[in-house]
Amino acid sequence: MRRAISWRRTTLVSVLMLPYILPFSYLLYTSFKSNESFNEDPLALSGFRGLVSYREAWTSSSLGPDLLHSLLAASVGIIVSVACSLVAGYWLFASAWRIAKVLVSAGLLVAMSVPSTVYVVPLFVQLAALHLVDNLIILGIIYGAIGTPLGSFLVRSFLSQLPTSLFDAAAVDGVTTAWLLRRIVLPLTLPTIGTVATLIGILGMSDLLLSSVMITSTNNTTAVVGVATLADVYNSQIPEVSAGVIIVLVPILIVFMVAQRTLQRGITAGIER
């Protein structure tokens, strides 16, 4: 009885999907229209011009290079957060130094719960004094710093679910910590690490606040800032703006398709922390 499909309920849920499918369809459809036909009648089924808007957004509005900038910053963020949270997570799990663990956990918890709005301005001032603004590597390290607390907690809680005999055996064999990390902790925590990497990758690809503050020249603009600027300046060229949004959405869509399960798990675990 529980398995029976309720068609009324299915129809209702399907109708609910329309507000999600229609905006994206409109975006796709507009991106193929010419400016003139869009201005004349945004909904008319005519006046298409192929991929011209995409080429304009990619080259003249430099979303292509911008996308590379975002990818660079996101990659640095992934590397930093994965490396930091792997070793820190193991330390939080295995260290016998109670007080230090409590203090570090408290610090990480504060860093995790405070929105980036709180520290973006002082961080900008701090980095500008050292001439470290307008630097994509530094922006990536900031993403890494944002991902590290969550990553460390996830790694720790994963390790504490493992049977302790695993680590006892290693202790009896007298292995070094480096060996333990490389041969046991890294391979076992790979799914957790993957979750952290995906979340930080998505953060890096979608961040507006940090990148619009930390990146001060147009040579290093990130993709989302590029699209936001495009939407602002060329407000009359809607097809190009639409193409721009799609260009930046596609990498996120690819990550989403590949890692949807991971993401659902990561979001659930992350929020429950």
Place this chain on the structure above:
Amino acid sequence: MRVRSAPAVLVLPSLAVVGYFVLLPIGTVVYHAFTNWDPGFPSPFDGLSNFSGLVNSPEFRSILVNEAFFLLGMPIWVVLPILIAYALYENVPAPSLFRAVLFFPSMTSPALIGVLFGLLLSPLGPLSRVVADLHLGPLGQPWLANTSLVKPVIICVVAWWVTGTGVVLFSAALATLPQNLLEQADIDGAGWLTKLRAVVVPDIMPTLRLWVLLLVVIVLGNMFPWIYTLTRGGPGYSSSTLDYFIYNSAITLGQFGAAAAATVILLMLLAVALLVVYLSGFLWRRRELRTSR
């Protein structure tokens, strides 16, 4: 015996990165809320004058009103995901497909969704056209340029974006729902609303509280991408938020002291929200204990 060989060196990279890029700036901004902050120049101690400046500014006061207004979106942002997660819980084919359609926008950048809705809601956009074609006269407004409409519209846009995350969270919570309770309710002939109220909501209460807390953090500290892409705080200050104010004061106007003081107010509001949600959970558990006794 458990292995306890973890040298403190292991935690140093995290401490360095998180400390330098997150914790140190938090300390700096709290300190400078009480100075006449002028980066690169001496910033003399200034007592509470940044705060009194904010309290006396009509802009800042309307921003606090806006924040309170945005919190009114809470019922929508809470009820919608619970209803959808519950609807997808049973009797619907391929629930994970529906969930994916809702979840994808949640995972994309609020800034991109903001740009998309900017296009949809613009006076030249498709929604205005549809409203005009269907002769829905009074609905045909420049939604984002109308002082009294702009905040409800932003609440709806945020609802559109945030629902997917909520559905995923509540679906995960529903997966552990005690089956025998639901079957008992079915046998008793309970309708879906009764089941929702009597069985589902009490069971997902911990997730619900977390969700509310997350939404408060969004309203107080993560509205920037929406405001930046949809309205820039306008018309006037009618849709400006605390985080947009902080950005605008410091980065656009160079008023770093005002931004720091607003940040401290933001932190205090976040602490209050945390306390309220924590206490409500405490009270809820006590009530549970009393009723189950």
